[in-house]
Amino acid sequence: MFDRLRKTVRPLTNVLRLLVDTIYAPTLFFLAGRKANGIIGHRNVASHDSSSSNxxxxxxxxxxxxxxxxxxxxxxxxxxxxxxxxxxxxxxxxxxxxxxxxxxxxxxxxxxxxxxxxxxxxxxxxxxxxxxxxxxxxxxxxxxxxxxxxxxxxxxxxxxxxxxxxxxxxxxxxxxxxxxxxxxxxxxxxxxxxxxxxxxxxxxxxxxxxxxxxxxxxxxxxxxxxxxxxxxxxxxxxxxxxxxxxxxxxxxxxx
Ligand SMILES: C[S@@+](CC[C@H](N)C(=O)[O-])C[C@H]1O[C@@H](n2cnc3c(N)ncnc32)[C@H](O)[C@@H]1O
CATH class of the missing domain: 3.40.50.150 (Vaccinia Virus protein VP39)
Structure with a gap:
């Protein structure tokens, strides 16, 4: 019974693990680094006036x-x-x-x-x-x-x-x-x-x-x-x- 349950759930947990690994883990890792360096913490909102140098x-x-x-x-x-x-x-x-x-x-x-x-x-x-x-x-x-x-x-x-x-x-x-x-x-x-x-x-x-x-x-x-x-x-x-x-x-x- 447990075996059957494990077999059913395993593909799902594998998909979840893949999602976490490919999407969320790198994102969280990156954000942790930025926070540690004090680079984020406040939102840098783009200026919407015409003073841009672009x-x-x-x-x-x-x-x-x-x-x-x-x-x-x-x-x-x-x-x-x-x-x-x-x-x-x-x-x-x-x-x-x-x-x-x-x-x-x-x-x-x-x-x-x-x-x-x-x-x-x-x-x-x-x-x-x-x-x-x-x-x-x-x-x-x-x-x-x-x-x-x-x-x-x-x-x-x-x-x-x-x-x-x-x-x-x-x-x-x-x-x-x-x-x-x-x-x-x-x-x-x-x-x-x-x-x-x-x-x-x-x-x-x-x-x-x-x-x-x-x-x-x-x-x-x-x-x-x-x-x-x-x-x-x-x-x-x-x-x-x-x-x-x-x-x-x-x-x-x-x-
Ligand atoms: C986002 S608008 C373009 C905006 C414009 N470049 C600008 O910066 O203001 C998308 C345009 O693509 C055209 N379009 C939609 N499907 C298309 C297709 N299959 N082939 C060519 N043009 C298409 C639409 O008619 C529309 O004018």
């Missing part, structure tokens, strides 16, 4: 009228970290998810008048935002055939920002079709990755894990980094591919 955040805060922009506030820091080197360099930017057109205006202000913007949205009403320097395409981002045509028509871009439908079944085809369309040195950024069991996050983690493979592969050759932030993942492509990874020694004193 030009995107300042733009957002001073944008009181006109085309709507919808952003999580903490995204501005990530954008500026990965995008600032493209400012004034006439980059080609693709944003999936145009909505009310405000973010395309923000990118123009940030990257400079000569940047080339592409907006893709499923809503045909977004065509109204097409103008000189801004190409709008109406499509479903999960349509791989659309991305192949896009690549043929417009070639490589410097930055892909996926702020479209936010569903894994939309994000994955976009990523898979557009990764090879990002210029060397370029950036892919995907927004609104929510949930501890998000399948696209799991997929990206698997992709990132390829960086640790023992046999040299294309991801190690081309990918500089995969970085996860709250609700965003960013992938940077190297300027030039590596042709291998080598572990080397210098010096002549060894123990």
């Amino acid at each position: 030009p995107l955040e300042s733009y957002f805060d001073s944008h009181r009228s006109g085309a709507g922009i919808w952003k999580w506030r903490h995204y501005f820091e990530t954008y500026h970290t990965h995008f600032s080197r493209f400012r004034g360099k006439r980059p080609k930017i693709l944003e999936i998810g145009v909505y009310s057109g405000g973010s395309l205006e923000m990118w123009r202000e940030y990257f400079g008048e000569d940047c080339e913007l592409f907006g893709v949205d499923i809503n045909s009403g977004c065509m109204q935002f097409q103008k000189k320097g801004v190409t709008i395409k109406i499509a479903n981002q999960s349509d791989r055939f659309f991305w192949r045509k896009f690549r043929e028509e417009f070639g490589e871009v410097d930055i892909v920002i996926d702020d479209g439908g936010h569903r894994p079944r939309q994000q994955r085809p976009t990523f898979e079709e557009m990764l090879s369309c990002i210029k060397p040195g370029g950036v892919y950024l995907c927004e609104d990755l929510h949930g501890l069991k998000n399948p696209f996050v799991a997929y990206l983690r698997g992709f990132a894990n390829t960086l640790n493979a023992n046999s040299f592969n294309d991801v190690q050759a081309w990918v500089k980094s995969v970085t996860f932030y709250p609700y965003i993942a960013v992938l940077e492509i190297l300027d030039r591919p590596r042709n291998g990874l080598s572990s080397e020694r210098r010096g002549d004193h060894w123990i």
Whole structure:
């Protein structure tokens, strides 16, 4: 009887243990360390005025009228970290998810008048935002055939920002079709990755894990980094591919 009970309960306790180990234990461990160092203990609430030294955040805060922009506030820091080197360099930017057109205006202000913007949205009403320097395409981002045509028509871009439908079944085809369309040195950024069991996050983690493979592969050759932030993942492509990874020694004193 006890044996039967143990057999029934064991899978459940194993699942619970796994959950604690993978999610809560690292979190608690991290928080304990921070508290010990006096780093947390009070909430550091982000300033919501326009005095930010981040030009995107300042733009957002001073944008009181006109085309709507919808952003999580903490995204501005990530954008500026990965995008600032493209400012004034006439980059080609693709944003999936145009909505009310405000973010395309923000990118123009940030990257400079000569940047080339592409907006893709499923809503045909977004065509109204097409103008000189801004190409709008109406499509479903999960349509791989659309991305192949896009690549043929417009070639490589410097930055892909996926702020479209936010569903894994939309994000994955976009990523898979557009990764090879990002210029060397370029950036892919995907927004609104929510949930501890998000399948696209799991997929990206698997992709990132390829960086640790023992046999040299294309991801190690081309990918500089995969970085996860709250609700965003960013992938940077190297300027030039590596042709291998080598572990080397210098010096002549060894123990
Ligand atoms: C969060 S809004 C974009 C916000 C905008 N980038 C901004 O910062 O203000 C998401 C947009 O994605 C579009 N969208 C939803 N599903 C899509 C799909 N499958 N393919 C392309 N666009 C889609 C919606 O029509 C909507 O305009």
